[in-house]
Amino acid sequence: MDETESSKQKKLRTGDHPPTNPAATLLTDDLVVEILSRLPAKSLHRFKCVSPSWRDLIAHPAHRKKLPQTLAGFLYGTDDSHFANVSGGPAPLNASVPVLLDKYLHLDTCNGLLFCLCYSEPPPTSSTTEFDSHYIVCNPATERWVELPPHPRAEFNSICRTPRLAFDPAVSPHFHVLEFEETDRRKHITGLNIYSSKTGAWNHRGSELGEEVALFSGITSAYLGGMLHLLGMLPMNDFDSVLVVVDMEGKVWKTIHVPHGFSFGTLFGTIALSQGCLHYANTIQAPTSKKMKKKDALSLAPKIALWYLEDYDSKEWVLKHSISTDKLFSRNVMEFKVAAIHPDCDTVFSLSCETGRLASCDMRRQKFHILNLEKSMTWDLLPYVPLFSDSLAEAVGQ
Template identity: 55%
Template sequence: MEEDKEESSKKKLRQDDPPVTAASLFTDDLILEVLSRLPARSVCRFKCVSTPWRDLIADPVNRKKLPQTLAGFLYTTCGRSSPWDISHHFASVSGGAAPVDTSLPFLQPNKYKYIAHVDTCNGLLLCACFSKETPAADNDEFRYVVCNPATERWIELPPIPQAWATRIHNATRLAFDPKMSSHFHVLEFGQDVGSYVTGADIFSSQTGAWIRRDCGLVEKIQVFHGITSVFFGGMLHLVGRLNLNPTSTDEGSALLVVDMEGKAWKTIRLPNGFSNCAIGLSRGCLYYASTTRAHVRNNNNKKTNVRATDIALWCLENYDSKEWVLKHSASIDEPLGITGVRWRVFAIHPDCLTIFLVPWGGDVLASYNVQHQKFAHILNVGKDKIPIYLPYVPLFSEALAGADGP
């Protein structure tokens, strides 16, 4: 009788115990190993599994092992007293605090009096640093610096050889992929008097030196300012415009593509001609997004005073064939209720089909979710901004070969 009571008591205790799940049997190291192999978007979702998982993912030590998603955009505002009276800012896509100090105080503040944010790529930031309060054209007073704002490690690049300084430069881009190498490249594209790309000066952090390469393209192409590039498959992709036959009705927008040795150059035609556009790498594919303005028509097929924003999103599903596939198109009347403005795309989210837009001459930064076909207001950015927004994905690993800093 006593044995039956004891057995009954043990069963009751087992029933009252919390259920044992498969996840609870994993060690923290094993969980981190699994999470490190997942897309950044999935890692963010798994913060909601439990409090221990949230703390595990948010731990600063563990962040070095886990993929990160888009945190927001770096942008600059100008003061009214001087064109060089500038301030750097961060626009978070989630409404959180800036993950870095945008003034970059670790970049020898006593040496660099003026710092311009030039480009970003996979966690690294390319800056143009001047030793005087007012930037000058003298190359002796100017240096490119590549840094990782999350780890405060940085590298000052040597100047481009003076003998090369006769060519006009119109675009400088950063190329880096921590999955491929801890080394990076900086490409400064040169143009002729007709504004067509003639080649590039390329810096490799592996060799520590610049090389000059001519493009050798039959086509003439102009690289657009203020549109970010994409480093994909070991090739840098920039948006430009081809010089077509003047009688052609096609406006000839295209991607300029170059490898890191400057030996392979090509162009990839973009759909629907010249427009307010951006390119981006999302979920492993190259995407192209654009906006155009169109009049809304009433039931009698007459134009009204209200204008719509036409949005198109294309994917280069087969890179070798260079064929773009239209994934989404929509016409939206006066997005966010803002009237009389023309919207332009400036970025595409790397982990989901969301595009980011700003109105020309406006002070709003917004997003458009393709799946739900909805605009969302992110923040007001001020009217004295420099209209270049650099996407920033934090890189917490120490991967930056040859860097100075902590």
């Protein structure tokens, strides 16, 4: 007797093998997608191997809005834009998207949104030589964008500014831009300009930090629990490295000290929200014994260390993994830096400025994988996780 259409569909869904659990065959594709949407991205992508039908369900464009996405790659480059694909699949970015053109300076990314400074040269007939510029926030996956209005303090040219993006689609479709102000003369945070996409307006707040903190430039932020985290240092305290933490209203400020490593200070650290908690990675010099002299320890190959904040309230960091870099790039700690942390696993990405190579360091398995970048001499990588939902609540153009 011929198989019914329903029976054929059940076989397809289970990979053409007899199901081990007959109840599973009663699940429709919509129910399977709904269940998969509740999983973390790492588990979801592992389930592509369950069967051909699950692989097709997960990869289908119609389901991408519901399913969590993992790290696709990195935007990098200053004079022009490039994308380093680390997912192994097709590039998720359309090269013709306007924000990937050279008139856009990429400043930050956060949960699928890209934060840029758009600038243009003055017309040839103009008497001024100043560039016209404004901020935009874009979702490259949907090609929708929002242009931010200028804030009232834009004319304060003596102030250094560090703008960052804060966005969590699981909490709200709205985003915030936080622009930290620092003095030119004695560089430290003095205030904060805050833009909310919900109100469409800027607000200014003075710094509530109890100590002078200077921000590191060119380092991405981490948004967790309604608080933005950035790396900074204490010029008045031997340049100790700290996290600057602030809420979206600029009312709550605090600092969290980060690990210095085993011995002689912290070099080229980065932070990220990974696997649900705050992680920090840095490059350290690790002596083999406490009696080893400093000059001898510095001749050793440096290590990459991965830490996580086990207890946010007590600010206690725990060393999760470390890996020797004796087979990575070179033995010169100044030649490369820790550039990013994978959001779904214990993988740290290190960047060589001199050779234009990106190393994926699997900290748990102690393995390296080298990628050659199209453009060398870059120190900044912006991680990109696609967001296929229409997240920009007040999009004004495309």
